[in-house]
Every structure is written in C-alpha cells, then in structure tokens.
Amino acid sequence: MESIARLSSAPLHAVATDEELVSATQAGDREAFDVLVQRWDRKIQGAIYRVMGSDEDARELSQEAFFKAYRALDGFEQRARFSSWLYQIAINLCRDRLRRRKGRRMLSLDDVSDSEVGPLVSVGPNVTETIEQNDLARVVADAVAELPSQQREVIVLKEYEELTFAQIAEVLGLPTSTVKTRLYRGLVELRRNLERRGVRSGSPT
C-alpha cells in the first residue's frame, strides 16, 4: 500500500501548488520537498549568483538555503508565500557571507569569465555583434556588482526574479515604499555606473 501510494504521488506533486507541497512535506512526504527543490532550485541559484557574483557561492548558498528551509519547514506557518520565504532565506545567507567578506570587492571584469557569462540571447551571423554583446554583459555584471548590497538585492529580485513590489517587500521585510525607493536609486546608480563604462541607457524623447 505504501509503495502504491509512493508511485501515485509523483504526478500529483507535479501539479500541486507550493503550499500543498509544503503541507505534504510537513506531513512527512519528503518527495514533496524534492519537487519544491526542483521547482525553485534554478531561480534561487540565479538570484544568489547575481547578488554574490560567484557561481561557487550560488552553488553553496542555494544548497544551504534548501537545507535551512527543510529543517525549518515544520515551523513555517504559511503566512507568507513559500517562495518569498525561500528568497528571504537565500538573501539572508548572501548578507551573512557578504558581511564576512566586508571590504572585499565582489566582482571584477577578471572574475567574470566567458563560461560564467555564457552565451547571450541569440548568436547572429554577425560575430562582432556577438562579441560586443558579451562585453556588454560583463560590463553590466560589473556595474551591478558595484551597487550597494541593498540596492543590488532589490534590482535582482525585480529585474531577474520578476517579483512584484509586494513580494519583494515580503521577502525583505520592508514597506513597499522603501522597496520602490531602493529600486529607483539602484537604477539611477546603475545608469551612472554604466555611463562611466561608456554604456548609455536610453535617450530622451
């Protein structure tokens, strides 16, 4: 009976909501948490990578985030979204690590190799264009890394994780107005960082 139940739970898990999977995990279904990991692993790694600027940190901290979430899941009362809670754990881990590395520059052009930046959206027939796009990606990464961590967090969560203002406020435990203020200042600072590197952002109407 137990094996039948285990076999039949897999397709159900695939269509279950995060909240349902959390409840199942809290009831003892470990496979339900596996689905949550598979569902959010890529997003959490990506967010950590952009905040920390390191794929090694992304790998380590994302695993640690899921470990912490699993251990604390029994106490999670689902007052907030599971994803918000998970992002919160991840961001806090990033902050802890950044505090320990206080004063150390997070990213430089030398740190971002071709393999880390990866291919861009499309590789057209124009090789020069592709090379220029790769250079731009490095410049953007460097400009983001220079931002104060508070602004960088908000920009990563908004631009790359595509959370709403309300969700970001939930993750960071801030008022929505503060989220918007940090995001706006971050974008302005980013524009300045890019212009310093010869990259213009948009043109007046």
Added chain:
Amino acid sequence: MACEYEDKREKLLEVLYDDGAVLARQNVEAHLESCAACRDELASLRGVRENLKMWEIPQPGVWRRLSARWHDLSPAAFRLVAAATFLLAMGGALAISGASFRYESGPIVVTLGRANADLEARMAAQEERHRAEIEQLKSTLGEGEVSLARVQTLIEQSEARQMTMMDAAWGEYASRSEAARRFDLARVSAGLSYLDRRNDEHAARTSELVSYLLETSAK
C-alpha cells in the same frame, strides 16, 4: 512649473514595471502627458532595464554537474561515496609517493617514499662482499691454526664497517626520501585542492585525508 514628482521619481516605477495599484499608475500616466522631464527619465530607466537584460547566466545544471544533489544521496550512499573518495585519495597519494607493500612471512611491510635502487644495490653488493669475506676467511683458517677470537674480531670489524656505511647510506636515503615524500604529498594536496574547488560535497573530507596521510607517514 516644477515637477510634482521631482522628489518622488520612484513613482515612475509603477509605470515602468506595470506594478502597483491601478489608480496610482493612472495618476502617473496622467502626469507623464504633461511632464517632459519625467518622460525623459522614464525612457532612460527603460534603457537601463534593456542593458540589464544583456546579463544572462549559465544554467544551474552546469553548476550541478560535479556536485551530487543533496536529496539524491541517502545516508548509506553518502557514506559509500565518502569511503570511495577516501580509498581513491589514499591510493593516489601512496602511488604518487612511491609506497610499496611487501609481505614478509607474517606482517605486511609498508614502505613510504621512493625506493633507492642504487642504495639497495650497493647494500646488496656490500652484503655479498661480506659473505665472500667470511667464506674466504673460513677457507684460510685451517683446522686449529687460527683462534676463534681472531675470527670473532675480524667479523666484528667487518660488521662495524658495514654499519658505518649503512648509517651514512641510510641518512642520505632518509633525507632524499623525506624531500620526495613532502614534494609528492604537496602535489597530492594541490591536486586535491583543485578537486576541492570542483567538488564542494567532499572538500572537507579530502583535506582531512591529506592531514591524515601527513600524520601517519610521519610516524
């Protein structure tokens, strides 16, 4: 006329991201129709967003390639992987350091450090000369002509010479072996450090193994 949003330009984000209360967005859009400064600012922020899109990152699957997913390893499997890593590291370190294992009618003898073929050959040759010397001595004794004391003295002198040579040879062998051992173990450590960076699951364990090898080989 001063822009009413000059000190609260973050309100433009509600239009920029199409996020926020509907009424608030409509108020911003109404303001934009009459404010060129805010329109310029909004266009500039859109440009920043376009630039941000250029920063793509590699798929996490690449990052996961060399590290086992935590939830795919049962405790037993994890112990098996750890044990296999231990044996691999031990075997690699011993092979690199030139360790040899011999079974000598009882205990298994482990020798660390590279064997010095020349020294062994010299010691074997010395032993052979010693045997030949004793045989020659025996053949020259004759019955009753040479006292046992003299024979004993000759043997002791030969053994003393051999011990002196062995001490000197052993000192040279020991210093060479120690240097070779440290160099080899440093190479193993450097190699393991490379593996360490690529395999975060076993990093701590491989470092412990190197320390263990250093400790046990020094005993």
